Amino acid sequence: MIEFDQVFFSYGQRSILNGLSFAIDESERVAILGGSGDGKTTILKLIIGLLRPDSGKILIDGEDIAEKTEVELRDIRIRFSMVFQDGALFDSLNVKENVAFPLREYTEMTEEEIDHKVRELLRRVGLEQAIGQMPEELSGGMHRRVAIMRAMAAFEPKMFLYDEATTGLDPVSADVICKLILDLSRQGSGFIIVTHKMFDAFRLANRFMFLKGGRIAFDGDREALFRSTLPEIGIFLGELNAQREG
Amino acid sequence: MGGKFLKISIESCRGNLVDWISQMKKRIKELISDLQDFYLLSFHGMMGVVRRPFYFKDLIEQMDYAGSGSLLIIVLISLFLGMALSLQLSAELSLLGLKMYTGKVVGISIIREIGPVLTAVVFAGRVGSGIASELGSMVLGHQVDTLRVFGVDPVKKLVTPRIWSAFLMLPVLTIIGDCVSLFGAYYIAVFVSHQSGTFYWSSIREVLVYENVLAGSIKPFIFGVLIACISCHMGLSTKGGAVGLRKTTTKAVVISFIAIIVADFVLTRILLYALGFSL
Numbered sequence: 001m002i003e004f005d006q007v008f009f010s011y012g013q014r015s016i017l018n019g020l021s022f023a024i025d026e027s028e029r030v031a032i033l034g035g036s037g038d039g040k041t042t043i044l045k046l047i048i049g050l051l052r053p054d055s056g057k058i059l060i061d062g063e064d065i066a067e068k069t070e071v072e073l074r075d076i077r078i079r080f081s082m083v084f085q086d087g088a089l090f091d092s093l094n095v096k097e098n099v100a101f102p103l104r105e106y107t108e109m110t111e112e113e114i115d116h117k118v119r120e121l122l123r124r125v126g127l128e129q130a131i132g133q134m135p136e137e138l139s140g141g142m143h144r145r146v147a148i149m150r151a152m153a154a155f156e157p158k159m160f161l162y163d164e165a166t167t168g169l170d171p172v173s174a175d176v177i178c179k180l181i182l183d184l185s186r187q188g189s190g191f192i193i194v195t196h197k198m199f200d201a202f203r204l205a206n207r208f209m210f211l212k213g214g215r216i217a218f219d220g221d222r223e224a225l226f227r228s229t230l231p232e233i234g235i236f237l238g239e240l241n242a243q244r245e246g
Numbered sequence: 247m248g249g250k251f252l253k254i255s256i257e258s259c260r261g262n263l264v265d266w267i268s269q270m271k272k273r274i275k276e277l278i279s280d281l282q283d284f285y286l287l288s289f290h291g292m293m294g295v296v297r298r299p300f301y302f303k304d305l306i307e308q309m310d311y312a313g314s315g316s317l318l319i320i321v322l323i324s325l326f327l328g329m330a331l332s333l334q335l336s337a338e339l340s341l342l343g344l345k346m347y348t349g350k351v352v353g354i355s356i357i358r359e360i361g362p363v364l365t366a367v368v369f370a371g372r373v374g375s376g377i378a379s380e381l382g383s384m385v386l387g388h389q390v391d392t393l394r395v396f397g398v399d400p401v402k403k404l405v406t407p408r409i410w411s412a413f414l415m416l417p418v419l420t421i422i423g424d425c426v427s428l429f430g431a432y433y434i435a436v437f438v439s440h441q442s443g444t445f446y447w448s449s450i451r452e453v454l455v456y457e458n459v460l461a462g463s464i465k466p467f468i469f470g471v472l473i474a475c476i477s478c479h480m481g482l483s484t485k486g487g488a489v490g491l492r493k494t495t496t497k498a499v500v501i502s503f504i505a506i507i508v509a510d511f512v513l514t515r516i517l518l519y520a521l522g523f524s525l
Contacts, residue, residue, distance in 0.1 A: 050391050074397035082395050088388035102396050105299075154396075 007056035018214035034211030081151035087143035102154035141173025294406030308411035324423035328430030349449030370502035378498035381481025416470030
């Protein structure tokens with residue numbers, strides 16, 4: 001269970017979160033929506049302790065992580081797998097080494113076992129042929145597929161955190177990523193996805209949170225979202241309708 | 247009327263002064279916090295070598311990048327520096343009838359002062375800028391955050407190998423650079439200035455005493471650590487996209503240059519005192 005209790009956060013003078021409170025169960029499929037700079041990615045970073053709140057409590061399974069040290073946070077972080085917006089592959093390592101990175105760090109697997117595991121993971125996302133390629137040779141969609149496989153290589157995360165997983169991708173690549181996310185969630189791991197793309201959010205999530213002014217302006221399911229009178233949600237839904245009509 | 251204007255201008259000056267003082271306060275606070283971060287990063291970076299896990303592969307990679315990658319440029323620059331120095335000194339000393347001292351003066355200058363400083367400056371320009379830009383782009387591309395997500399300490403994984411590779415490789419490069427400079431100076435002294443080669447090498451042997459060698463060999467270790475710590479700190483504090491990356495890379499090189507020159511002065515003063523040279 002992830003709980004935010006009156007969390008305040010700012011970058012220098014710029015206030016981002018103003019008393020944010022919510023609770024998410026680790027098996028849920030949640031989409032966090034909102035405008036640029038409203039703190040969506042900040043929430044993901046706060047959940048895994050990459051950022052620390054100015055005040056307020058962030059509880060992960062009842063443990064307040066706000067005061068934990070980097071070493072103590074490691075136990076929290078391995079419960080999650082975060083996939084950054086651009087995949088964040090290590091650009092000095094090829095695809096195989098990227099996916100093998102957590103295996104080398106956390107397991108005692110032999111080279112042969114690592115090779116077998118990496119191929120198996122890459123085969124799952126149709127990228128076995130790209131095993132020797134460097135990140136700069138991959139497309140945006142391939143980047144993110146490799147990043148997702150790397151995120152789940154060594155651990156079985158309770159929850160995935162996706163930062164703009166489909167942003168900037170063509171519809172076909174975005175479709176592949178959405179199917180992969182759904183496929184992983186069917187195996188029992190929930191996820192939080194931060195996105196601007198309503199179409200993808202609707203395909204993936206069953207709970208929607210809308211950020212406005214550093215607080216949750218809306219929190220509910222699909223039906224409640226359609227009934228919402230919040231003007232910004234109306235604009236987001238307008239985009240969804242236009243996409244559907246298109 | 248005049249009094250009113252005077253009052254307005256005094257108030258405006260007071261307002262400007264208050265703004266200026268509050269800005270200065272903010273900058274001083276930032277500087278102190280930056281220095282604190284720098285010392286902590288440097289300390290943890292250096293101490294990372296005694297705590298598990300050990301990243302030997304990364305250390306070897308960094309030693310290869312810093313050492314063999316910089317060798318050619320160091321050799322080239324040192325060769326021409328030695329030749330230029332020998333030319334200048336031969337010309338000046340022959341006016342005084344002291345041409346035979348070229349080897350001795352070249353030897354002392356290169357081994358004690360110019361060799362370590364020049365090699366460190368070239369090292370800062372090549373390796374320091376490389377470290378800052380590489381770490382900076384890793385920060386901007388969320389690769390450092392990814393390491394933390396995987397529970398890997400970025401200081402141990404990224405900073406420790408870079409500090410130790412600079413600590414180990416800069417002295418090696420300095421020794422090679424010094425040798426090449428002395429050979430360049432020899433070529434000019436013997437084949438251009440028509441001095442005795444045997445006398446040149448015997449002058450160099452006279453210079454290669456414990457005090458001079460110690461003075462010249464301690465400096466590169468300190469310079470190497472300084473360059474790596476400054477560059478790592480700058481790289482890891484990168485903000486603001488491509489412009490931010492450009493700024494941190496430039497800052498890393500400029501601050502490294504200043505640090506090398508200041509440290510050289512301080513070390514020279516300490517070493518002269520410690521080795522019993524009188525001024």
